[in-house]
Amino acid sequence: MKRAYKMEIKPTLAQKIKIHQTIGISRFIYNFYLAHNKEIYQKEKSFVSGMDFSKWLNNEYIPNNQDKKWIKEVSSKATKQAIMNGEKAFKKFFKGETGFPKFKKKKNKDVKAYFPKNNKTDWTIERHRVKIPTIGWMRLKEYGYIPTNSIIKSGTVSQKADRYFVSILVEEDIKSNDKLYSCGIGIDLGIKDTAICSNGIKFKNINKTSKVKKIERKLKRQQRKLSRKYESFKIRNKNNKEGATRQNIQKQVVKVQKIHQRLYNIRNDYNNKIVSELVKIKPVFITIEDLAISNMIKNKHLSKAIQKQKLYDLRNKLISKSHQNNIEIRQVSRWYPSSKLCNKCGSVKKDLKLSDRVYNCKCGYSFDRDANASYNLRDAKEYKII
Known part of the structure; x- marks a missing residue:
């Protein structure tokens, strides 16, 4: 079974330059592919596949443009992967799954450098280091996380808030305990509390804790500071006066990115702990709702709170971990009235409001509204196994 690992690495200065170069060229190729397809579609109403674009790029565009020779300075497979990512984004758009592909921005750090396995010695893992193709050995910040006898299929390197991470796909045998101890449970995901289980376990909303609120206040201050630096830079260029420089702005950008990354790590770690606690119970099945997160975010009063909860991420992790432990995941329809249905008599209370926290x-x-919903999910007769 394939399993993904992600950990922080400690590259040298020369290795950082190589990583930045690969990420920069991959971002350029991705954006170039989007722009080229957009131009071709406006003229000929046709779509250029990733394979055709790769052939045109290597056989016609680069040889006829000497100022673009720097594209060849990184692995050809890294640039080809960027093109395939662009083609995948277009296909999702054509299927109606996502919106039109957006150009990658340097400041967002959302591009990963793909390093293929060219020979047997590439992507060799040891306790404290990993060998990345074209870069060489790189030290890990966490020792012994990945089994040294693992077979690595592929990997990417990414940068986030002045920190570097490696993500690898490993082929390994995952041993799980098939013995199930408890009966099935229903889980109601919400905003007031992250998850309410039918067995009485409740996971509070971590975004309401003093720790997270303190970090969010700090984020606001640093964002205001960054905004003032941008305004100072505009005035400085306009009046030729001294003020904020690009170097100072970049330093402030990194500060804001680090706070964003810290908040992400706290919420991601909390979701991992929730999933771990639920899997440890070893229920026969887990029933969840088919939540339309994209529609829920459209509510301007709740959109920010829903995004902070990372419910979609929590749901995906719960499904993945349950499959590894042979726990059945049941999904009821999004139209199932779990909150409005009485668990005792079966009647539906149509006039139930969101402000009604107790179901009468x-x-x-x-009983508590969310607990009643979890009971109804546990006892649901119509569901889909995912």
Whole structure:
């Protein structure tokens, strides 16, 4: 079974230059492919595949443009992977799964450098280091995380807030305990609390803790500081006066990125702990709702809170971890009235409002709204196994 690992690395100065070069060229090729396809479509109403664009780039464009020879300074497979990523984005757009592909920006650091396995010695893993193709040995910040006898299929290197990470895909045997201890559970994902389980376990919203709120306040201050530097830079260029420089702005950008990364790490770690706790129970099945996250975000009053919760990420991790441990994942329809349905008599309370935190039924049943929803998910008869 294939498994992905991601960890932080400590590259040397020369290795950083090589990583930046590969990421920069990959970003340029990706954007060039989008722009070229956009231009071709406006003229001929046709679409250029990734393979055809790669042939045209290497056989016609680069040989006829001497100022573009620097594209060949990195691995050809890295540039080809960037083209394939662009083609994948276009195909998703044509299928209606996503919007029109957007150009990659340097400041977002959302491009990864792909390093292929060209020979047997590439992507060799040891306890404290990993050998990356064309770069060489690179030290890991976490020792013994990946089994040294693992077979690495491919890998990428990315940069985030002045930190460098390696992501590798490994072929390994994942051993799991097939013995199931408890009965099935239903999980209601929400905003007030992240997850409410039918067995009584409740996971609070980490975004309401003082630690996260303190970091968010710090983020606001640093973002205002960055905004003032941009304004100072504009005035300086206009009036030829001293003020904020590009170097100072870049330093402030890195500060903001580091705070964003810290918040991401806290929320991601919390989701991992939630999934781990649920899997440890070893239920026969787990029932969840088919949440339309993209539609929920359209609510301007709740969009920010929903994005902070990372519900889609939590759902995907729960499904993946459950499959590894042979736990059945059941998914009910998004139209299933889990919150409005009485778990005792089965009647539906159509006038239930979002502000009603306690479910009160005519039959005398009174219980917490989210807990009642988790009971209904556990007892659902119509579901889809995913």
